[in-house]
Amino acid sequence: MKRTVPLLITAAGGIVLIVSFFVPYTESWGEDATMWFDILAAIAFVLGGGNLLRMHLRKVLQQQAGWGFSAITVISFVVTLGVGLLKVGVPPAENFPNHAWSGVYNAEESAFGFAYEYVFKPLTATIFSLLAFYVASAAFRAFRAKNIEALLLLGTAFLILLGRTFAGALLTAWLPERFSEFTIPELTVTIMNVFVAAGNRAIMIGIALGIASISLRVILGIDRSYLGKE
Numbered sequence: 162m163k164r165t166v167p168l169l170i171t172a173a174g175g176i177v178l179i180v181s182f183f184v185p186y187t188e189s190w191g192e193d194a195t196m197w198f199d200i201l202a203a204i205a206f207v208l209g210g211g212n213l214l215r216m217h218l219r220k221v222l223q224q225q226a227g228w229g230f231s232a233i234t235v236i237s238f239v240v241t242l243g244v245g246l247l248k249v250g251v252p253p254a255e256n257f258p259n260h261a262w263s264g265v266y267n268a269e270e271s272a273f274g275f276a277y278e279y280v281f282k283p284l285t286a287t288i289f290s291l292l293a294f295y296v297a298s299a300a301f302r303a304f305r306a307k308n309i310e311a312l313l314l315l316g317t318a319f320l321i322l323l324g325r326t327f328a329g330a331l332l333t334a335w336l337p338e339r340f341s342e343f344t345i346p347e348l349t350v351t352i353m354n355v356f357v358a359a360g361n362r363a364i365m366i367g368i369a370l371g372i373a374s375i376s377l378r379v380i381l382g383i384d385r386s387y388l389g390k391e
Contacts, residue, residue, distance in 0.1 A: 164385070164388055167388055168382045168385070168388075171379060171380065171382075171387075172380045172381070172382065174194055174197075174198075175376060175379065175380040176380065177190050177191060177194050178191050178194055178195075181194070210238070210242070213234070213238065214235060214238065214239075216231075217231035217232075217234050217235050218231075218235060221235065240276075241273065241276060244271070244272040244273050244276065245266050245267075245273045246266075248262055248264065248266050248271065248273075249271065249272040249273070250270055250271040250272045250275075251264035251265065251266060251268050251270070251271040251273075252264050252268060252270050252271075300318070317352060317356075320345065320348060320349060320352065321349050321352060321353070323345055323349075324345045324346045324348065324349025324350075325349065329345035329346055329349070330344070330345065330346050332345060333345045333346075
């Protein structure tokens, strides 16, 4: 029963969402199922936060390798959660000026808004700036002209990069107006709107077919990986 009931609930939820999408009469069923999903997602956030604290507190208490980073993670998590839940520094809403908790938790004047604007955003910008070097190194390895396919990839990437710069427009500025479609900026637009768009559509169709097949496996109870191990 411990595995049969979750399978039945999953199958019923999937069938309801599919039916509500195609049958207008059952559209409200899908909205109710989505609301239940939001409730379960909120519970999952609580469980995820508890699991994060448990794992990192264990590393701190046992002083395992990298426990200092775990301590920073725990302190940041607790402080951010506390100032967000308690609405520290949040100004009251205009409709309820006498109620301190009536304001929005992520207002610019609040402690949470300050942490988001001046701590979280700079950290994400730093991470993405570091990723740029990894992307450049991966592109250098991927664009080595070892064969015809790699040569085409390298040439296309170079043309697109050149078309996004002022030098690309300058190199083909001498072409007459009737040959404007052969300028590097126009060739870049053609590649992006025709060849890249066709590749994206093919990838999206493949992803959609994969999602449909996995969904059917879950609804029919064939794929039970979300239930954990036996």
